[in-house]
Amino acid sequence: xxxxxxxxxxxxxxxxxxxxxxxxxxxxxxxxxxxxxxxxxxxxxxxxxxxxxxxxxxxxxxxxxxxxxxxx
Ligand SMILES: [Zn+2]
Numbered sequence: 001x002x003x004x005x006x007x008x009x010x011x012x013x014x015x016x017x018x019x020x021x022x023x024x025x026x027x028x029x030x031x032x033x034x035x036x037x038x039x040x041x042x043x044x045x046x047x048x049x050x051x052x053x054x055x056x057x058x059x060x061x062x063x064x065x066x067x068x069x070x071x072x
Contacts, residue, residue, distance in 0.1 A: 001013065002015060002025045002027060004018040004020065004021060004023055005023065005026070005029065006021050006023040007020050009021070011025060013027075
């Protein structure tokens with residue numbers, strides 16, 4: 001599907017012009033937007049992994065600190 005930049009109407013991949021507002025559709029721009037979105041999604045997944053790792057690290061540090069306090 002190609003989304004019209006002007007009105008947001010979804011058009012078939014084969015369409016050269018928007019079926020609603022007749023604006024020229026640019027598949028190259030559509031592809032760039034899709035790639036940009038994919039990159040953003042991938043970055044989002046990586047960030048959540050980093051946050052999870054940090055939470056795990058903090059938990060380990062807290063556990064080690066508690067254990068050390070008990071021993072000392
Ligand atoms: Zn349109």
